[in-house]
Amino acid sequence: MAEEVSSQMNSLSISETNPSSSATISLVSGDDIVFKVEPTIAKEMETVQSFIDETDGKITTIPLPNISSHDLPYVIEYCEKSIAGKITKEFEAEFVKKLNNEEVKELFLAANYLNIKKLLDFLSQVIADRIANKSVEYVRRYFGIENDFTPEEEAKLREELAWTFTGVDPDDEDEN
């Protein structure tokens, strides 16, 4: 489902050219797909904008080796909504509904790399909501973290933190 949506968006973004705007910015994903965006979109991405500023606007093709063509359309979509002032709770709910846990993390890293404060803030809340009521084991799997406590330390922690285990959801099958 997510694949379908994003590939549609890919083709839209690629074919969309605006002849009236000569200053269109080309963003090149890590897998060499070119996305043409309006300069106002680039402004939302601090990393891209500072690159443009440093070259006095002469360079308008920006390689983004850390971002895949799968993630970039989501980032662009979010920035477009942000500029239009159309970030609503409904939009955000729809936006993340189609993203699995790994995709959310990928986008979170992309937002960090591009330095898009609003998206970073939003996605940190999304991840927080997804782990807030989960067990410690679930969270370790979610982030790929190894438990490095000794059995003695574990026993002490289990006792100290027992009160925080109430209301924890049972571990379901991980989504990804």
Add this chain to the structure above:
Amino acid sequence: MEKKTLYLPHELIILILLKLPVISVIRLKWVCKLWFSLISDSQFASSHFEHAASHTSKLVWLKFPNISSRDFEASFSEASPSRELNFRTASRCPVIKGSCRGFLFLHSWVIIYLWNPCTGFHTEIPTSPFGSKLNSAAMNHLYGFGYDHSRDDYLVVLYIPDFANSSSHLEVFSFRDHKWKEIAGTHGPYFSYSPGGLFFNGAIHWMVERDDDVQLIVAFDLMERELLEIPFPDEFEPSVNLDVWVFGEFLSVWTKKNDTLEIFVMKEYKVHSSWTKTLVFRLPIIYHDLQFSYFIPICLTKSGDIIGEANDCFMRLNAEGQLLEINSDISNTSGSKTVIYTESLLSLPGGDIQQV
């Protein structure tokens, strides 16, 4: 889809942890040693507290010999049941006098404790040199605990009226300096029925009676370190059932006469003309014609309901005074009060003297 796990750098993990409620963050100390140290860091605790989105507030009261807490925003029947907080000390069970930034201000005879139930941080402050000289019953001493933002310091305030000499003694304990300091000048003397003090807007407030029998609020400004009087609204009639509390974001006084509750709100802090009579209603009758022997409003919920304490139960009333819900699991020990407590990961300056 290929199975892989993306690793996030520390600074991004911190962004996520800042968005979690206190209880989740504490649980996740157990994830690994790195997370344990990230979460235990005092800088992280401050950032987490400043992040308003993650605040969780609870009612806390003394149900002898334990301290209990429960949620109040959601309906009592849907919220998780009350939880007992284990405060273990060698001495007798302390009473609750107040709360500020995740700390409970507890008092047992002459010992003052500050305790963060979430982190277990617990400290006991030395008796004031002046207070310890007094042999008088500590019944009429006023206490308060609050936070001075300008100095990033926590203060305990002790006010001792001296009716025989129409005088008083006022001193503060600073956690940064770790000592008591006398505040010069004569104030009052004031007498109060609710000696716990209310921390609001950088000051501690007490409802008091001056020696000329006038009822008013006195506030100790923690930044300016001075005591000042805030007179009651002009149309306020003297009463025996009244106190100062917080109504939403405003300083407020309530008074109960027979079965009628009146609530006045100070719309602009310290501006006398901004006192506004906001709510007046008759308290509901719960058991046939049996009235509550007492009713104490505690707080306003986000949805505008009033949570109050009456006859050993919590009641939820709407703004018209209609009873929405009753929860009967309290029995506050005399001298203790039900306080609103906001969970935090904070510690006090001066270190942890003793872990609970």
